[in-house]
Amino acid sequence: MSDSSGDLADRVALDARLERKTVLGVLQKFEIPLVTAAALPRPLRLDRVRLVGERSVDPIGPFDQEFAFSTGTTAFVADNFKGKSSLLELITWCVRGSRRGDLQAIIRSWLSQVECDAYVAGRHLGYRLELSEGQLVRGRVLTGPSAESLRGGPGAPGVSEILSVSDEEAYADGVSALMLDLLNLDRIESASSQSADGKARHGWPAYFGAIYLPAGGDRALLGEVMMGGLPGRLLQVFLDLPSAAQLTKVKAIRDSRRASARADSDDAVRLIALQISQRTEAAEVLEQRQLRLAELADDNPEPASKVAERVQQLSAQLVQAEARKRDAQRTFDAAHDQRQDDERQVNNLRESAAARALFHALDPQACPRCEAPVTRERKAAEKNDSHCSVCTTPVAVDADDEDLRRQVLAEASERTEASRKAERAARRLLTEAERAVTQTGEDLRSAELQLGAAEKALQSSERATLTAEIARLEGFLSALTLPTLVADSPRDDIDAVLDSAAKILEADGVEASRSLFEALNAEILDLAKRFGIKDLSEVKIDRGARLKIIKPGGPPEYFKYQSPGERLRLRIAVAIALLRVGNKFGIATHPGLLMIDSPKAEEVQDIDASALFSALSELTQETPGLQILVTTVDEPLVRRVLDDDKIFAPAEPGGPLW
Template sequence: MMTQATAAEWIEAIAGKASLPVAVVQEALDRHAVEPQSTLPRRKSLRVRSVTLEGVKEGTAADGPFDQTFTFGPGLWAIVSDENFRGKSTLLNMIQGGIRGDIHERVKPDVWRWLSKAEIVFEANGIGHRVLVTKEAGDPDKDAAATFAREQEGGWFVLYEGTVGKPLERAVEDAMLAEFGFARFHAHNKKDGSHTHGWQVIASALFVNGPGEAVFGELLVDAIPLRLLQMFMGLPWVSTYTAASTALKRLRTTKAERLSPSKGLKDRLQARLGTVEDALAAARGRVRPGPDRGVLRARMLEMDGRLLALRERVEATRRETFRLERQLQGATTVLLDTRRALQQLKDDRAAGVVLRTLRPVCCPSCDTGIDHDRHARATDGSTCALCGTRQTPAEDEDGLRLEELQRDADDVAANVAELRAQATEAQASQRGAEAELSRAIASSRALEAALRTEGSADLELEIRGLEAQREQLLALIAAEEEEAEDEAADAAGAHDEAVLKAAEEVTKDLYDGLAREILADVSKEITQLSRSFGVQNIESMDWGTGGAMRIVQGRAQTSFGKLSPGENLRVRIAAALAVIEVARQRMYGRHPGLLVLDSPGAQEMAPADFAALLSRVHGAIESAGDIQIIVGARAEPALLDVVPCDHVTHAQGERFLF
C-alpha cells in the first residue's frame, strides 16, 4: 500500500487484516481515540527576536544596575566572550526557558535574585509571542509574576497571567502545540503505566547544551529520540501508529491485571460469608442479659465530662473561699486597730476631765493654802486658780475625733459581719461541690467496674471482629459483581485487541519504508558531519527504526552511550544539523529551524574541528534562509570569521554580557 493512502483505505486495510466489518473497526478505533494522520505536514518556523534583562547585580566584580536588550534575526548568531563565566550560558538558558515556559528552572539562583525583569520575544510562524517575568530585584523567591502573550494587531493579547511555574509551562505548551500542529506523545510501559510527553520534550531537541544520554533531545525513555526524529522529519502516520501502539499496550496491561486467579472467587466469598454470619449469630446468642456496654460507654463519656466540670467548680469555690477569708482576715485586723484607737482616745479624754474637776486646797509645791473663793473667781474669769493663766474657750476637738472613730469602728464592724457571712456561704458551697464531686467519682468507678465485667469485653470484641469480617466480605462480593458487569460491558469491545494490533501493523507498514529511507539519509549525514567535526575513526553510523544508533569506529562495533564526552557532543550537534539538512533536501518536515548550541568547542575540540563545525553550520544557514542558529562560545577567530560582525554579541576582555 502507498504511503499516501487515504483514511478510508487505512480502515479497510485494518478490517481486512482483522477479518472484521469496517463498522466494528471504526467503533474500536473511536473508542481508543486512534485517528488517521496521513498527510505530509507543512513546515513551520520558530525564531528568537529579542531577550531583555533588567535588574541589579550583587556580590560580583561588577555590581550595580543593568538593563540590556539582545536582538536576533534569521541566520547564524554568536554570543561570545574573551573569558569564561561572562553570562553566555545564562542568556542561552533565558532563551530556552522562554520558549519552553520553564524559565524559573533555567536560571541560576544568583542571577534570579538579581533580576527585576526578563522578557523573551520569539516568533512562531511569523507571529510574535512574549514571555515576561517581573519581580523585585534582590528577591530570591521563585514566585515571580509572569505573562505570556501573542502579538495581535500591533499589540499583545495576553494568553496567561499569573506566577511562573507549571501554569506558565502549560500555557506555553498549549500555544506552541497549536501553532506547530504537534501532538503530544502517548506512551505506556509496565513501570510507569500510561503517560504523555508534550512541548517540553519536543523543544528540548532545539537546544544542545553539552554531552547527553540521548542523540536527539534530552530523554531516552519511550524511544523519545526516535519519535522526535520522526516528528521533525514529517513522517505521515507516525502519530497514528503511536496512538494505536499505546492503546494496545494499555489494553493488554488492563487485561493482564484482570486475569488474576479469581475464577470461582465469588462462590468462595459467599461460602465464607455464610460461615461468618453463623459465628456472629452464635456469639450474639452468648450475650448475657445485663446492661448494654455501648450504653455504659456512652454514660462513661458523659460522666467524664461531668467530672471535668465538677472539678472546675470545686476549684472555683476554693478560690472564692480563700479570697473571702483573706478579705475577712484583713477587715478583722482593721476593726481591732480602729477599736483600739477609739478606746485610747476615750481614756485620754477621761483623764483630762478628772484633772480639770479637781479643786486642790493647797499648792502642790509649797503647801500654801488656796482660798475657795479663788476657785470661784477663776471659774468666773476663765482663769486657772493655781497659776492664773487666762483660758480661752475652744471647741471640743477630742469629742469630734471620738465621734469620727466611733463611726469608723461601726462601719468596719458591719463590713466584717458581711464578709463573715459571705465566707461562711462560700465554705458551704465548697463543701457541697466537693461532696458532689465525690459522688460523681464514685459513680464513675462503678461504671468502670461494670465495663470490666469478666468475659463481657472478650465477647464484645469477638462480635465486633465478626461484624467487620462480614462487612469486608460483602464489599468484596460487590466488587466481584461490579467486575463481572465490567466484563459484560467489555464484551462489546471484544475485538478491540485484534483491531488495535491490526491497526499497529497496517500503520507501521504505511510509513516504515519511508522511515527507513529517511533514517538512512540522516545516518549518512550524521556520519559525514561527525567526521568533519573531529570524531576519530568513524566508519559508519546507522540510526535504526528501533531507535538505537549502531556505530562502527575503528572497525569495532560501539554505541552512542560509549562515546567519549567530546565525541558525544559532536554527534549530538551533527544529529541536530542532519535533521535540518535532510528535511531541507526532501523539501518537507516539521523541524522549526531553530538550533541553540552552548559552548560547542568546550569538549576538547581542536580549532580546526571547531572551524569545520561552524562552516557546516554556516552552510546550513545559507541553504535555507529561514533557519536561525545561535551559538554561545569563547571568542575564537574561527567563529568570528564565519559569523557576520553585526550578528556577534561580544563581551571583550573582562566585561560581562549584562
C-alpha cells in the same frame, strides 16, 4: 507489505477479520483519525532578547541589555559564570514556557523584565516576563505584524495580547498549548505505570529538548527524555513520517490497555500474597497461644508453695554464706596484718644491731615471769635506744657477734614465711566463701523468677484471655479463603483492532520512510565527519532514534557508548540533518533553531572545537532557515570563524555578558 488501498478502517477490518462497522466504532471511540494530512512547515527563529534589572554583584547596578539575532550562527563569548548559559536559560523560559532547573535563583532575583521576540510558523510573537524577587508575577505573549511592532507593546498598531497570566504554572501551560498549535504538533502519548490512566503525555517542553541540545554526557539522541520511546517519537514527528501521529496514538492506547490489564493482574497477585501473609502470621500466633495455654493447664506443674519453700531455704543459705564470708574476711585481714608485721620485723632486724642481741629477735608480748604486757613504747625504745623491751635495762650490743646476728635473723625469717602461708590459706578460704555467696545468690534469683511464673500461672484471667484469643484466631483462619487467579481474558475486538492498526501503520511507515532514512544517514555521516569525527565509515539511525556507529576495523556501537564529545557532535549532526533532509524532500521537520551551551567543554583538543565551529558556520550558510546560538569562553576561536556582527562579548574583558 500491507495493502495500502482503501482507508484505515477497511484495511484493519480485512486484517483483523472484523466488520467495518466494528472497526469504525473502535477508531471513533479512541479518536484515531482514518487519514492524516502532511504537516505544515514549523519554522522557529529568534529575533531579539532584552534583559532589564539590577545586579547585586560586581559590577553592581542597573542594566538594560538587548541582543538582536538573525539566521546563521551566533556566539555568546564570555568567561565562566558571566551570563552565557543564563541567557540561553532565559530564552528557554520565554519560548518553552517553563524554566529549567539550571537557572539560578540569584540570576532571577536580578531581573525585573525579560523580552524575547521570535518568528513562529509565520507569526511574530513577543514573549514578556515580569519578575519580582526572582518570581514570575506576570507572563504575556503578544502577536503583531512585524518584529519591530512588538516593541511598542499591546498599544502599538496591529499588536494584540494573546496570553496574559499572573503565575508561572499558568504561563507554562499557556505557552505549551500555543506552541503546539502554531507548530502543528500533537502531544506525544506513551504508556506509563505512574499515571492513573496508564498514559504519559508529553507536550511542547519535550519537543524543546531537540532545540536546546543536552550536554554531551546525556545519552538521549533527541530531546531530554529516553523513557517511553520518546526520542523515536520525536524523530518520526520531525521527519513527518506517514502515519507517524496515528501510529503513536494507536500504540499509546494499546500499551495503556495492556498496562492496565497487567496492573489488574498484579493487584490480584498482591492481594493473594497479602492474604497468605496474614494467614501465616495468624497461624503462628495461634500456635504460640495454644502452647502457652497448655503450659498453664499442665496437671503436674511444680507447686508454687514448693517453690516458695525453696526460696526461703536459699535465703537462709545466703545469710549463712555471707556470715562465713565475713568471718573469712576477718581471718584473712588478721593473717595479712601479721604477715606485714613479720616482714617489717625482718627488715628492722637487718637494720638494728640491738635487736639481734635481744631475745634472739623474739617479739615478746608480755614479761615471761610476771606477764606484764610489753607496750608499743617499750618496743620503740628497744629499737631506738637499745633498752630491753621486757625489763628496760640498757643492752650492750656487740657489733662483732656475727653468729648471734645470723641466728636471730634466721628465726625471724622462718616466722615470716609461716605468716605468709597462713595468709595464703586465709585467702583461699575467703575466695571459697565469696564463690558460695555468688552461687547461692544466683540460685535464689532463679527460684524467685520461678516463683513469679508459678504464681502467674495460677491467674485464671490469663487463661480466659488466651482462650478468647485462640477462638478469635481460629475463626479468622476458617473464614480466610484464598482467591484464585482469573485466567487472562480472551482477546476482544478492541485488542484486535488496535493490533491490526499498529501493524498496518508500522508497515506504511517503514515503506514510506526508506528513502528518508537513507538520505538522513548520509547527511549524519557527512556532518559528523565535518564536525571532526573522522574515523567513521557508516551510521544507521532507525525509527526509534537508535543511532548505530560503525568505525573501520571495529564492531558496530550505539550512540550511548560514544565519548561525551562525540555524542554532542552526533546530536548536532542529527538535528541539522533533519532540517536538511526536510528541505530536500519538502516536508515539515525540525523547527530550525538550535541552542548549544559550551560545546568546547566536551572537547579535548582545540582543533576539534575549531572544526566544529567552522562546520556550524558553513552549515548555517548552506541551510536556509537554520539558526544556531552557541556559547563559549574561547573568543579567539570564534573570531577566526564568525563575523563580528555574529559575536556578542562583554564590553570589557572579564566582564559580564549582561
